[in-house]
Amino acid sequence: MSQTQKLNPQKVFRTWYETEWNPWFPEDFKWHQFRFMRFNGRWVKIPKPRSRIRSKRQLVRIIRSLTPKHAFYTVLKFIDPSAVGPPDITVQCLGGDLVFDLDAPMEPYNVDPEKYRDVAMRALRLTDVLRELGYREISYVFSGLKGFHVHVRDFDPYEFLGKDRTRTLRLEVEAEARERIANLVRSYGIEMDIEVTKDVKRIVRLPNTLHGKSALVTVFLQQHELERIVNDPLFIKERASPASFNEPTRVTILDSRINMIKFFDQTFIVRDKGILPLQILLILVLNDLVDSILI
Numbered sequence: 001m002s003q004t005q006k007l008n009p010q011k012v013f014r015t016w017y018e019t020e021w022n023p024w025f026p027e028d029f030k031w032h033q034f035r036f037m038r039f040n041g042r043w044v045k046i047p048k049p050r051s052r053i054r055s056k057r058q059l060v061r062i063i064r065s066l067t068p069k070h071a072f073y074t075v076l077k078f079i080d081p082s083a084v085g086p087p088d089i090t091v092q093c094l095g096g097d098l099v100f101d102l103d104a105p106m107e108p109y110n111v112d113p114e115k116y117r118d119v120a121m122r123a124l125r126l127t128d129v130l131r132e133l134g135y136r137e138i139s140y141v142f143s144g145l146k147g148f149h150v151h152v153r154d155f156d157p158y159e160f161l162g163k164d165r166t167r168t169l170r171l172e173v174e175a176e177a178r179e180r181i182a183n184l185v186r187s188y189g190i191e192m193d194i195e196v197t198k199d200v201k202r203i204v205r206l207p208n209t210l211h212g213k214s215a216l217v218t219v220f221l222q223q224h225e226l227e228r229i230v231n232d233p234l235f236i237k238e239r240a241s242p243a244s245f246n247e248p249t250r251v252t253i254l255d256s257r258i259n260m261i262k263f264f265d266q267t268f269i270v271r272d273k274g275i276l277p278l279q280i281l282l283i284l285v286l287n288d289l290v291d292s293i294l295i
Contacts, residue, residue, distance in 0.1 A: 004294055005294065005295055006292050006293065006294060006295075007251070007281055007282075007285055007292070007293040007294075007295050009039070009069075009215075009282050009285050009286055010039040010067055010069075012245075012278065012282060013039075013067050013068075013069070013210055014064075014067040015244075016210060016242060016244065017063060017064050017067060017210075018064060020242060020244060021064075021208065021209075022208050023056065023059070023060050023063070023208065024206070024207050024208040024220075025056050025059055025073075025206075026073065028077050028094075029053060029056060029059065030052060030053050030054075030081075031077035031078060031079070031081060031094055032073045032074050032076075032077055032078075032081055032096075033045060033046070033047070033073065033074045033078065033081035033082065033084045033203075034046040034053075034059065034071070034072070034073045034074075034206070035071075035072045035073070035203055036063070036066050036068035036070070036071050036072070037068060037069050037070040037071075037212065038066060038067075038068060038069060039067070039069050044066060044068075045082070046059070046062055047081055047082045048082060049082045049083075050082065051082065053081075063209075068209070068212075069212035069286075070205070070209075070211070070212040071205065071206040071209040071210075072203035072204060072205055072206060073203060073204065073206050074096070074201065074202070074203055075096050075097055075099050075200075075202050075203070075204055076093055076094070076095065076096035076097075076174065076200055076201070076202075077093070077094035077095060077096045078091050078092060078093055078094060079091070079092035079093075079094065080092070084201055085201075087201065090171070091171070092170070092171070093170045093171040093174055093200065094170070095157070095170065095174065097151040097152060097153055097155070098151070098152040098155035098178065098181065098197065099149055099150065099151055099152075099196060099197060099202070099204055100126060100149070100150040100152075100182075100185065100192050100196070100197055101143070101147070101149055101192060101193040101196035101197070101204075102119050102122050102123050102126065102147045102148050102149075102150065102190075102191070102192050102193075103119065103143070103146040103147035103192075103193060104116070104118060104119050104146055104147055105146070106145055106146045106147075108145060108213045108214040108215075108283045108286070108287055109258060109261045109262070109283055109284075109287060109289060110261070110262045111145075111214070111262060111263050111264055112262070113233035113234055113236065113237070113264050113265065114233060115233075116147070116229055116233040116236050117229060117230055117233040119146075119147040119148055120148070120226045120227075120229040120230050120233070121230055122190060122191065122192075123140060123147075123148050123150055123226055124223070124226055124227065124230070125188075125190055126150055126185065126190050126192075127150070127223065129185055129188050129190065130150075130152060130185075133181075133184075135152050135154055135155065136154060137152065137153035137154040138150065138151065138152055138153070138223075139151045139153065139220065140220065140221040140222070140223070140225075140226055141204075141205070141207050141218055141219070141220055141221065142216075142218060142219050142221055142236060142239070142240055143204075143205055143211075143218055144205060144210075144211025144213075144214055144216050144217065144218040144240070145211055145213060145214045145216065148221070148226070149196075149204055149205070155177075155181075157170075157173045157174050157176070157177030157178070158173055158177075160177045160180070160181060161173060161176060161177050161180070171200055174200050175198070175200050178197055178198050178199075178200065179197075179198045181197070182194045182197035182198050185197075205218045206218065207219065207220055208220075210242075212286060213283075213286055213287055214283065214286075215242075215245060215279055215282040215283060215286060216240040216241055217239075217240045217241075217242060218240075219239050219240050221239070225239070234264055234265055236264075237263075237264040237265075241279060242279075244278070245277065245278045245279040245282065246277050246278070246279060247277065247278050248275050248276070248277055249275065249276060249277070249278050249281060249295055250274070250275050250295070251273070251274065251275070251276060251281060251293050251294060251295050252272065252273050252293070252294040253270060253271070253272055253273070253274075253284070253290050253293050253294075254272075254290060254291045254292045254293070254294070255290060255291035255292075256270045256272075256284070256289065256290045257288075257289050257290065258270055258284070258289045261280055261283060261284070263279070263280060263283070268280050270284070270290075281293055281295075
């Protein structure tokens with residue numbers, strides 16, 4: 001590579017999606033809306049109006065062609081996913097996961113593993129509460145930076161509220177049930193972003209995709225892995241940092257607005273010239289912390 005070539009994070013992401021990505025999509029993917037933020041800041045919604053997602057292969061092709069900076073999908077399923085949009089637009093709902101968002105304040109240039117320990121403990125406490133309420137199908141996703149999403153797959157809003165399935169619109173029942181269970185869980189003293197659980201049109205990060213600020217992968221976790229994070233929060237780094245992004249790269253950094261990055265158990269000094277891992281260089285560029293990086 002030329003020493004005067006600028007680091008282009010979009011090209012790095014594209015290579016990762018073409019060579020390292022292990023695609024995952026929800027089982028009923030045809031009923032979800034997917035949203036992608038491109039590197040130019042524009043948003044793309046899939047499916048387009050009056051169209052359908054026909055296969056997972058189609059989604060793979062779309063994502064590879066877009067090379068998204070951020071990738072999301074709707075928590076709930078809809079009869080017409082292309083119609084999901086502003087709150088005042090009514091769409092027919094088919095249900096979906098109940099999601100809890102557990103975060104800690106975190107910046108991509110100051111990743112503190114101890115905060116993951118605290119959030120993992122919260123997620124395990126939430127799991128205990130959910131099991132007390134009778135739920136068994138619980139899964140976990142590292143969100144790519146600040147914490148974890150806890151998914152409940154066997155949540156039934158009609159059963160939770162004791163309502164007749166034939167007499168109430170599904171979307172209304174979902175909204176009421178999700179708000180009520182969010183408030184119930186919060187009453188146990190579990191700190192979370194309650195709006196994520198309540199919002200029936202909420203989007204969450206698509207697992208196994210890159211986070212556009214940290215360049216970490218949003219990964220599925222098992223309960224025993226959350227327990228391991230409590231004992232060893234650096235496990236998140238092992239699971240979520242792409243191996244290819246650890247490559248040391250000799251660079252020239254132009255006009256850095258930061259002099260140090262803390263990334264888990266490592267501290268990197270940002271100098272005009274030096275050698276840094278690609279992961280750190282991506283964090284600098286993705287968060288506009290430098291004017292440019294020459295590699």
